[in-house]
Amino acid sequence: MLIRFGVILLLLGWAFAQGQGLRVENAWVRLVPNQTTAAYMVLVNTGARPVRVLGVSSPIAARGELHQTQFVDPNDHLGMDHRHSPEMKGLEVTGMRPVKELVVPARGRLELKPRGTHIMLIDLRQPLRQGQRVRLVLRLEGGRTLSVDAVVRAQ
Amino acid sequence: MPRRAIWITLMAGLPLLLAIAAFLLMRDIYQPYGTRLLNIRAAEANEFTLTAHTGSTKSLSDFRGKVVLIFFGFVNCPDVCPTTMLELGSVYKVLTPGEQERVQVLLISVDPERDTPELLAKYTTFFGPTFLGLTGTPEQLAEVAKKYGVFFQKSAIKSPIEYNVDHTATVFALDPRGQLRLIYRYGMAAATDRMVEDVRWLLRD
Numbered sequence: 149m150l151i152r153f154g155v156i157l158l159l160l161g162w163a164f165a166q167g168q169g170l171r172v173e174n175a176w177v178r179l180v181p182n183q184t185t186a187a188y189m190v191l192v193n194t195g196a197r198p199v200r201v202l203g204v205s206s207p208i209a210a211r212g213e214l215h216q217t218q219f220v221d222p223n224d225h226l227g228m229d230h231r232h233s234p235e236m237k238g239l240e241v242t243g244m245r246p247v248k249e250l251v252v253p254a255r256g257r258l259e260l261k262p263r264g265t266h267i268m269l270i271d272l273r274q275p276l277r278q279g280q281r282v283r284l285v286l287r288l289e290g291g292r293t294l295s296v297d298a299v300v301r302a303q
Numbered sequence: 304m305p306r307r308a309i310w311i312t313l314m315a316g317l318p319l320l321l322a323i324a325a326f327l328l329m330r331d332i333y334q335p336y337g338t339r340l341l342n343i344r345a346a347e348a349n350e351f352t353l354t355a356h357t358g359s360t361k362s363l364s365d366f367r368g369k370v371v372l373i374f375f376g377f378v379n380c381p382d383v384c385p386t387t388m389l390e391l392g393s394v395y396k397v398l399t400p401g402e403q404e405r406v407q408v409l410l411i412s413v414d415p416e417r418d419t420p421e422l423l424a425k426y427t428t429f430f431g432p433t434f435l436g437l438t439g440t441p442e443q444l445a446e447v448a449k450k451y452g453v454f455f456q457k458s459a460i461k462s463p464i465e466y467n468v469d470h471t472a473t474v475f476a477l478d479p480r481g482q483l484r485l486i487y488r489y490g491m492a493a494a495t496d497r498m499v500e501d502v503r504w505l506l507r508d
């Protein structure tokens with residue numbers, strides 16, 4: 149009985165260590181000719197509790213950051229040329245902001261996609277190649293990590 | 304005999320006339336996908352002179368006879384810029400070689416400090432072999448941006464070389480006469496087929 153209980157505890161601990169049911173689908177890194185790129189993926193949480201991703205690293209880049217592309221309100225846009233026709237006013241301004249964490253809801257998913265949430269890979273150590281496999285390590289809350297295999301795509 | 308001649312003329316001419324009428328009508332009723340500029344301003348209002356990634360000086364008027372697609376961006380922008388440039392690359396790829404010769408994609412840098420002509424060349428031509436990157440002094444670029452209602456400003460500044468640039472994410476389409484005709488707001492360039500139709504429409508114009 150005690151042994152069985154011990155085994156269950158061990159299994160539970162193992163499941164916990166595996167990121168509590170956090171799974172990654174369709175992870176890819178965009179092929180670019182320069183030193184900064186982005187990674188995208190779908191994070192799937194099969195667990196009953198939200199999972200927080202606190203950071204990211206990769207052997208291919210000096211630094212990884214969690215980012216969100218968002219609209220920026222340009223206050224001083226009023227100084228723009230007033231001769232513009234109405235169609236040219238109020239065009240969307242976008243920018244990226246670092247985010248502290250990504251929250252994958254319980255029994256839910258979070259999609260990292262172009263023009264949205266993304267992982268930014270800064271100072272690539274080597275030029276990327278199409279089809280190359282890239283390792284990304286997600287740092288989760290509680291000191292756990294999740295290794296992700298991403299593919300470099302010209303997409 | 305003359306009656307027969309009239310008959311033949313009618314038989315051959317009528318369908319031709321109808322075809323021409325249909326063509327003209329179609330051309331007029333074409334609803335572009337991009338937002339149309341109702342008050343088309345003079346070509347001079349769109350004019351600029353900047354430094355191309357080739358090192359030479361380029362003006363918008365150098366591209367007369369071509370449809371020009373302009374996007375403002377920068378090399379170290381990993382999300383919105385490559386997404387848009389890839390979309391413009393997809394549009395370009397669908398065009399026939401003859402059409403490609405009459406289309407010019409321009410990337411105007413909003414990060415003149417970091418985007419050297421060499422970097423711009425490598426970056427811009429990655430998305431399309433004939434795509435051209437343009438840069439200039441901060442003053443020159445500010446002036447061009449103003450003409451196009453484009454805003455740009457540094458953000459998340461960590462150091463003199465580590466920062467982001469917030470910028471307007473619009474694609475501007477100019478016709479072969481250098482007139483600004485269509486505007487593609489944020490994300491619209493993703494619809495390749497509609498973009499291609501618009502480019503062809505501007506080429507016919």
Ligand SMILES: [Cu+2]
Pocket residue numbers: 215216244266267268381382
């Ligand atoms: Cu980013």
